[in-house]
Structures are given as structure tokens and as C-alpha cells.
Amino acid sequence: MGRQVAILHGWNDSSGSFRKLERFLGSNGFDVANIWLGDWVSTDDDVRIEDVARRMQAVIRELQARGELADSFDLIGHSTAALVMRDWVVRYHPDGQGCPAKRMLMLAPANFGSRLATLGNSFLGRATKGAKNWFQTGREMLNALELGSTYQRDLATRDLLDPDGVDDGPYGPDRIWPFVITGSRGYSNPTRRLLNEDGSDGTVRVPAANLNSSGITVDYSENTEVPTLRPWHSRTGGATVPFAVLPDRDHTQIKFPEDETGAIPEISARLGERILEALGCDSPGQYAAIAESWRAGSEETAALAADSDRRRGLFRRRAPRIQELHRYLQVITRVRDEQGRPVDDYFVEFFSPNARSDAALLRFQTDVLDHVHVNKLDPSVRCFYVDRDDLMHRFYRENTGDRQLAASIVAADPGRNTHYFDQQIERGRGHLLLHCDREPERAALGAQRLHRNATHFIDIVIPRKADDRVFKLRR
Template identity: 45%
Template sequence: MARQVIILHGWSDSSKSFKALAKFLDEHGFTPHAVHLGDYISMDDEVRVEDVSRRMRDVIRQRQDEGTIDASFDMIVHSTGGLVARQWIADLAGLGLPCPLKRLVMLAPANFGSALAVKGKSLLGRILKGGGNWFQTGKAMLDALELASPYQWKLASQDLFVPAGKSDAPSPYGDEGVWPFVVVGSHPYSDLLRKIVNENGSDGTVRVCAANLNARGMTIDFSSDPENPEVTPWTLRNPELRMPLAVLLDRDHGSITRPDTKGVNAGDPNLLGELILQALRCGDLNEYSAIGQQWDAITEGTGRLAGDKNSNKDSRAFYHQYFQVVVRAVDDQGNDIEDFFLEFGGADKNDRLTGIFHTEVLEKVSPNQTNPALRCLYVDRNDLFELYYDQIKDPTNKVLTLTVSAAPPGPNVAYLNQGQGRIKVHSEHVDVRDNLGELRMRRNTTHFLKLVIPRTPKDDVFKLRVAP
């Protein structure tokens, strides 16, 4: 017997958009009474993701008490609905309450933000999207959706990573908890109006690496020795769990919710539906792991299209694999540093390599509008290998260095007064020399990177003299 399924929409959407998905489920064994469509406010400026998740918790509990929602059920979410679901799961875990959810199918979830959130908060966004809502577009929710938002940093510490200062923390995912599945497209919008928001490595709205829930984190502490920083990987709550990710070649952000239709470039019309049903029918963790391996093959098949010489250069670029790095700079007292600088280059400070990285490989840097101490770096992994590493002929010197500096807050205080901090970075499948710890970047992945920069007062800040 098919389990009950709750479907959650994304920002500026409603449950009306998911009638076709509900019909698809009905046609495949999920009877109409088993599918529930959730609606929530996303366009009123004061409503936060946390408000929606708290109200959802109360509604689900009430419906369970009434007997209309089962004690255990599954969920399908789209876009911002992924953040709502994760917050709800994290809240229950924080209260020590069992989560009634088992399978969480995430369709193009904005787990780690969307580049369009800033546009939604802009004056033009308020005119175009908020004209029928007193020019409100959901500022609080868009703040959470913005790339490198403090909210995403906080949520990741609630459900993915063990908080700093703790030795361990239970994971809400895997084992007896929730089984997440992520399906996202890698094809941009094709209609003329929406083409202006497209970016490679995304579905037009959400980046593949921002959808993938398998995030990584690391702290680089320059406070003791700027030339030999302490590198500490963040501990995952469930390090053994790898959550399935499928990247589809023919779906954009809208068509990812329509398994009843063909993809935008006439790819396999049945694959999306097959993946949704496969996730909802997953029976145990062994099968969950097997699904992950099958979906990896799909993802790599999509990625190989970047090398298809039969397609034009622009079309191949759709399928480049990216990673993004969410950087947060703080001083050694724990205070955010808003004015800091990152420079990437070769081991020998080759200006040409530095120029290649910053113009061709590093595609975009997005400072967070609410807290400039956080920023998101969007890196084209294909170009990293094909344009950057290929320029380095010595195989033992295929190195990418990260140099960190920060503008002094005033004449009496300095950052990194012993010189700029440097560390070596490497990506998958590249052999590099590295005796400063491992800073490894994975494709299709979001990496959280906390930089601790020493704050040093000048000598004149305090003096002590012998009394005359």
C-alpha cells in the first residue's frame, strides 16, 4: 500500500502548481486521499522560514491527532520547500521529538541558496513579483535564500554538522531518521524572458552544487601562525551517509516538477518520474545506498556532456560541474570581518595563473547583503582543470594557493600583521604537494569555509610607564 505524501511548493508559488504531480502519483498507486498539498506564505516580508516550519509542525501534529495524516509519511518538496522541510526536521530534533517523515524527495531544492534571491529583493523584483502583494516579495524568506546567508550557515549546523565545541550530535538523516533524495536539472530556461537569469551549472534558478545536500565544512585558523594555519575539517553528524543526488540533463527549475512532460531538450521523458517513484519506494538503507550509486552514474553522464564536441561551446557549458565555497571571515575574538580579500594563484605567485583563475575559473563572487562577512564563490571545476591546471606543466606543482588578507579597521588595529595568510587548495583527482592540511573541493558540492584571522592592536593602544 502506498504511503501518504505531502508536497511543498517553493517561493512565490502555491500548491496549484503541483496538481499534475499529484495526478502522476495517483496514476502510480498513490490514491488521491494519500496525497496532501501544503500551502504557506512566502511573499509577505515578515514571514521567515522558521515561522512556516513551526506552523507546519503544529498543523501536521493536529492532523495526526485527527487521524487524517498517518503517524509516518513521505514528502516531496520543490525549491524553497527544501529549507522549510529541513527546518521542520531540525526543530523536531532539537526538541528531542521523533520525526514522522521517512523519505524526503527534494526537487531542485535551494538547500544552499539561489542567485535569484537578491533580484527578488530588488526594486525591479518588487515591481515585477510583488505588484499584487503591496510590493512585498517575502524579504525575510529571500534573506534566507540569498547565497551565503547567515540562515543557511545556522541551519547546516542544526542538521548536517556537529556544532563547534561538541564532540558529537545525533543526525536527523539516515538510519532510523529521514532519507533525503535530491533531483535537480542542469539545463537553463529556454524561454526568452527567463533566459536573462540563466547561469551555467544550474537549472536557471538553483545551482546543482547548491541543491546537493552533501555539504562539507572546514575552519582555517591563522591566529597562531599565518604561514602555517591550523586546518580543522568540520565533523558531519552522519559521516557514513551519502545522500543520493541525480543531475538531469533536460530539466530546468520549472519542468523538474512535471514528470508527466518531456524535458526541455527532449531527453528521456520518463526518467524524472522513475526517479521520484524509485525514491518513494525505497525500502531500506541498503537500497538507499544502491540508489545513490545509480544516481551518481546519471549525474556523471550529464557532466560528460560538457565534453561533447558535437554541441556548440555555449551548450556544453550548461553541463560544466561547479562547486561553491561559502566563506565567512571572523577575527580571533569571534567577531565578523566584513572587509577581507581572497586571492587564488599558483604556488610561485604566477600572475598569469592568477589572472586565469580569477577571470575564467572563478565565475562569480556574491557577498551576502545582510552580512558581508559571508560571501559565496562559484567555481567552474571544468575550467579549473582544463584552463588552469593544464597550464602547469610540472605535475608535482599543480597547486592552487589561497591567500587571505583583511583591511585594517583603523590605524590602531591590524589583521595578519605577520604577513598574509596562505594555504594550498586541491580538488578531486589532482595530486598536489600539501603539508598544510587538506582543503579538498568536491564537484557539485557546497563547502563552508570559516577563516579565523588574528586581530592585533598596535603598540600605542596600551602603554605602561613608571610613575615619576
């Protein structure tokens, strides 16, 4: 194949780690002379993702002007490189037209952050990862990678979701074709095993990699009992981005399609097959077919959790645990008052409307909700990590009645002169039905879908009221 390919590394990595991928492509018909390996600064504190994207554009133009880089090429990026690629696209090709990269393959991308970003920015992270770089680990880069970061939200609302209108973005059948491949296997190395989290590849959660996200604005400012719901428009033109979850790959192994992973060849070969499928896509119809095929494959990965005999038979060494194969989701909430100011002191409670008891609440906390992260730079943002399989098969099973999930928000008053929601309520509270498992009831109740392996944005607007004594007129 004569088409050129550029490969970009992630945070705290270098182009040298992609020599194996380069050789794999060469052995499958690609001309190695046409493969570019990019290097970029990721661990200096002053460099932002935007800086890398701007410099990337300048380098591409320089190489194309000299006739060294083709007018059309493919992009492959690992981990943080996916954010660099997306930033480059929305900055210079926001409608997807005229972009030299028709195919963008993302390997274990941190599209919606990584739990480890906070660790990298900590004293421990600087003492270990930054020891060879004057104790710098890329503060700006890690701030963008933190769960629920403002950067991720701004980027997503430029290329994936539109909270306010119906504008399309750069991706879709007649525009740029992104592909996402990620693993659900944690690290096997004893030292790195401490970083593992169920439903992740040891560094990036499966739902944080998936570009097929959704969003909604829930506005209580006019009616605290029945909020106004404004679903966000998808910018992909209704297209599903191909997304593959592999059961035998961790965050490092996803870069090496020919490496042994402990799985039988049938499973181990899937990474290489998916990479070649993405780079070989040549029509909108094929793009849609790949999305459906990869979706079915991801469901096969999840099905291994319920089939212990098959799970053990597919792996020569330790088979994945059931929880590693569960399908998770992220819910990212951001709360503002009706004046647009952030609300930091609030609590979100998940419950079944049919069984709102202390026992039911405890079951959700222990069986379904795996982790809650408060963003360090914007405490009005929370990232909830939910085990969707346990929601469906454990929490719903133990609660009688309709299979529904609701949430309430409680916000502490700003002070003695102002309060949220109604003054008669001791602490402001609003309710929202998040999920209903059955379609007729879901439509009638206005509930949203909580998709497996996906990230959901929920922007919440709450009323802010001033007491009578704040302003008076007297004769």
C-alpha cells in the same frame, strides 16, 4: 500504494502547480486520496522560514489527532520548501527518531541559496513580483535565500555539519532518508532566459541544491604561517545523500515528470524514474544503492559536455551548451578576528603555488571563477562560484607542476592602532592550500578536497593585534 504523501511548493508558488505531479503519482500506484497539497505564505515580508516550519508542525499534529493524516508519510518539496522541511526536522526531530516523514524528496531545492534572491529583494523585484501583493516579495524569506546567508549556515550546522564536535544529525541510513533531484538546464522562455546561469536550472545552482556539503575552520590566530585546520564533522553518519542532476530540466520543469522537455524519451523519463525510486526506497542498503546509481547518472550528465554528437542526438530541440553541463562548486568564506568579530574588508585570491604570476591569476579569474557574491546582511561572508571542470581541464593544464590550488586572504587594517596578522606586513595576509588533485600529495600537504557539485564552507579566523601605543605603563 496506501502510503500518504505531502507536497510543498516553493517561494511565490502555490499547491495548484502540483496537480500534474499528483496525477503522475496516481498513475503509478499511489492513491490520490492520500496525497496532500500544502499551501504556505511565502511572499509576505513578515513571514520567516521558521514561522512556516512551526505552523507546519501544528497542522501535522492537528490532522494526526483527528486521524486524517497517517503517523507515517512522505514529504516532497520544491525549491524553498526544502528549507521549510529541513527546519521542521531539526526543530522537532533533531536526531531523526520518531519523525513521521521517513522519506524527504527535494526537487531543485535552494538548500544553499539562490542568486535570484537578491533580485527578488530589490526594487525591480518588488515592482514586478510584488505588484499583486502590496509590493511585498517576502523580505525575511529572501534574506534567508540569499547566497551565504546566516540562516543557511545555522541550518546546515544543525542537520548536516558540526564544526565543533562529533554529533550526528537527523539524516542517515537508520534515520530520515533525504533525496535531491535537480536540473542543469536553464529556462528556454525568452524573458526568463535572462536569469540563466551556467551550472544551474535558471534559479538554483546545482551545488546549491546538493546536501552533500563540507566545512573547515582555518585559524591563523596562533600561527600566521601554518594555520590550525579543523575539518567539520559530517552529521549524516558517513552516508551520501542521493543526488541526481538531470540535463533536460529547468527549475519549473522539475515539477512535471511527464512533460515534454525536448529530450528523447530515454532522458525525459529519468525524472519520473528518480521520483519513484526515492518514494519506493525501503531499506538502508537500497538507500545507499540509490545514492551510487544517482551519482553515476549525474556523471553521465556531465560527460555530455565532452560528447557533442551524443549531446545533440539526445535532444530534439536545442542541445545544452557545454558550460551548462559543467560541474561547479561553491566556496562560502566567513572571516572573523580572534575576538569573534566579523571582518568585512578582505580579499581572497586563488592561485597555483607553482605558477603565481599575473597571467595565472588572470586565468583563474576569467576561466574558473564565474561569480562572487558578498552577502548583503553580513559582508564578512563571500560566496565564490567556481567552474570545477575548467579548474581541472583548463587552469591546471596551463600551469606546470603539481595540480594544486591555494588561496590567500588579505585583510585591511581596522585603523591606525590595530592591524591583522603581523605588523611588519603592510596588509595582513594568510595562505591556505585548498586543493591537490593527487592523493599522496594531498594528504602530505593537508589540502582539502573541492568536490564537484557541492558547497564548501570555510570559516577563517585571523589574528588582531594592537600597536604598542595602545597601552603603556610609565614611572
